[in-house]
Structures are given as C-alpha cells and as structure tokens.
C-alpha cells in the first residue's frame with residue numbers, strides 16, 4: 001500500500017487518483033497531485049492530447065471564459081513556467097522573454113487593463129518603430145499600423161514541455177496507461193491497484209461523450225508553419241485577427257482561424273488562403289515563403305464550452321463513488337492556464353478527500 005508522511009510526521013496511506021487525459025490539463029493536474037505527496041496517480045488516455053506545437057501566453061486568454069478565473073490561472077501559470085525554466089533549464093521548452101506586439105490601424109482606447117501584470121509593458125505609436133518589429137515586418141509596421149502595445153511574454157514548445165512533464169510524473173511515481181473509457185464509471189476500476197478515491201476528468205473535447213456534456217463545442221483552428229528567421233517577436237493584428245509566434249528559433253507559427261462547431265480536423269484550403277492573405281499585411285514576405293517545401297499546416301480543435309470551463313466537483317455522483325473533479329473546456333488557452341488550474345485541482349482534491357475522511361470517521 002503506497003504510504004506518505006503528513007506535516008506532523010505521521011505516516012498515512014496515499015489516496016488513489018485517476019487523471020483522464022494526457023493533454024496540457026491532464027499532465028499538469030497529475031504533476032500537481034503527485035507534488036502534494038498525498039496521491040498515487042495514474043494517467044489514462046486513449047491517445048496523446050492535441051496541443052498546438054507552440055503556445056503563446058497572453059491575457060485575456062483567447063476563446064475561453066470565465067475571464068476572471070482563466071486570467072487568474074494564466075497569471076499563476078506564467079510564474080510556474082518561469083520557475084520551471086529557472087530550475088530545470090531549456091529542456092522544459094519554455095522561452096522567455098519573447099516580445100509580443102499587438103498592432104492596430106486605429107488608436108487603442110487606453111493602456112491594457114492588466115498592464116501591471118505584464119512585463120516591460122509599452123504603449124503608443126513609438127512602439128511601432130522598435131527595431132525587432134521593424135525587422136519582422138520588413139520595415140512596414142509604422143506605415144500600416146497607427147498604434148501598438150507590447151510586453152514580454154512566454155512561448156511554450158509543447159512537444160518538449162509535455163515530454164518533460166511526462167518524465168517528471170514518472171519520476172514522482174505516476175503511471176500512464178492507454179485506455180479509451182466508454183463511460184466515466186470505467187475510471188472507478190482502472191488498473192490493478194484497488195479502490196480509486198479521486199477521478200480528475202481532463203478530457204477536453206472528449207467530455208462531449210464521456211461527461212455527456214453537450215455544451216462542449218469544438219473551435220477549429222488552423223496554423224501554418226514557415227521558416228522566417230527575421231521574425232524574432234510574436235505579433236498580433238487586431239483588425240485582421242492574424243498572429244505570428246516564433247518557436248524556439250526553429251520555425252514561425254502563423255494563425256489564426258476560428259471555426260465554431262466544426263469537428264472535422266482536415267485542413268480547409270479556402271480558410272488557409274484567407275489566413276495567408278490576412279497575415280501577409282503583417283508579414284509582407286509570407287506569400288513568397290508559403291511556396292517553400294518547408295511550409296506546413298497544422299489543425300486542431302480548441303475544446304470550447306458554452307458557459308465556459310467546467311471546473312469543480314461533480315455533485316451528482318452517488319455515495320460510494322470516487323470524488324470526481326471536472327476540468328475541461330479551456331478553449332484557446334488550455335496550455336497557458338494549465339499549471340494555475342492544476343494548483344486549484346490539487347487544492348480542491350485535498351479539501352474534498354479530507355471532508356470524506358472526517359465523515360467516514362464519525
């Protein structure tokens with residue numbers, strides 16, 4: 001029986017947790033549960049999570065609600081990424097500082113409401129003349145745009161970061177298994193290690209079937225990856241709704257498209273052509289670079305949800321069933337909210353299990 005030590009030095013039997021999903025949310029939740037020292041964790045998933053190869057930190061987080069909660073998670077995740085990078089180096093796939101420029105053909109109504117939370121925040125037309133932006137836009141930024149704001153942010157190479165998280169989870173004793181659950185109750189009996197005390201449902205789009213939650217809605221996104229060495233900053237264009245994110249010096253990711261309710265992940269050429277047209281105003285060399293053999297396309301489904309993220313304990317579970325925490329529907333920001341959200345999963349899990357334990361002693 002797996003045992004641990006509590007704050008008073010007494011030993012106790014660790015609780016058994018099953019995390020469903022090994023995307024950004026599932027991996028973060030598994031790590032943070034293990035970090036408490038109170039849980040033995042098994043991560044089950046039918047396949048790998050579907051994150052974009054390169055995630056950008058921004059607030060307010062994109063395509064996800066409720067804004068106050070997800071902004072809180074994003075801020076906490078920012079700090080977690082910085083300390084992860086400081087403690088474990090470049091293997092964690094976190095790049096910082098990456099300058100992010102938000103560009104507009106109009107005047108911004110004022111400073112960013114969260115400017116006190118943004119590193120090296122600047123606002124005003126003079127930002128358009130900064131050298132790194134001028135180089136990225138072939139010297140056209142100040143001709144096309146009228147106003148801009150900029151701050152230093154983080155990008156996450158998710159392949160590296162998820163590989164690091166998986167390794168960390170295994171080092172802390174966590175286990176992975178490849179299982180497709182047809183019903184949530186199958187999680188009660190996963191593996192061969194006895195009674196499951198806690199289930200954390202991080203199934204993203206999978207919650208549509210598994211939690212029978214018809215509020216879950218895909219928001220399809222397509223990006224192109226190109227090689228454009230001159231772009232060393234992230235950029236977004238308010239009016240054309242396009243963006244560019246440099247990845248670890250390896251390639252440039254250009255987006256964004258947003259198709260609500262579309263389940264088909266196959267690339268759509270008309271939408272891609274429109275994206276390249278829109279983004280070419282910001283990146284004058286893009287059309288030419290798209291002709292290269294290196295250019296490739298990635299599509300994915302953001303796990304959107306009407307009413308916003310579902311986060312919290314499932315009160316409908318019957319007596320005797322494990323505590324179930326739902327944690328899905330993070331839309332376009334499931335990576336950059338993951339560690340902040342996972343801290344809340346761990347806190348909720350500890351509270352819930354303490355209450356159950358004290359009731360069972362009465």
Ligand SMILES: Cc1cc2nc3c(=O)[nH]c(=O)nc-3n(C[C@H](O)[C@H](O)[C@H](O)COP(=O)(O)OP(=O)(O)OC[C@H]3O[C@@H](n4cnc5c(N)ncnc54)[C@H](O)[C@@H]3O)c2cc1C
Pocket residue numbers: 020021022023024025026044045046047048049050051052054055056057179180181182202203204205206207210219220221222223255299300301302303327328329330331332333334335336337
């Ligand atoms: C084009 C695009 C750009 C994006 N850019 C960013 C960005 O810059 N920053 C950012 O933070 N986010 C971004 N996102 C959003 C981000 O990819 C998602 O929010 C995030 O991947 C969601 O993570 P998740 O762990 O909740 O879900 P997922 O990654 O989808 O993981 C769900 C997991 O559950 C498992 N699962 C589901 N059903 C079952 C079942 N029945 N049985 C067993 N396992 C199951 C799956 O196998 C998977 O492992 C972007 C998305 C797209 C499409």
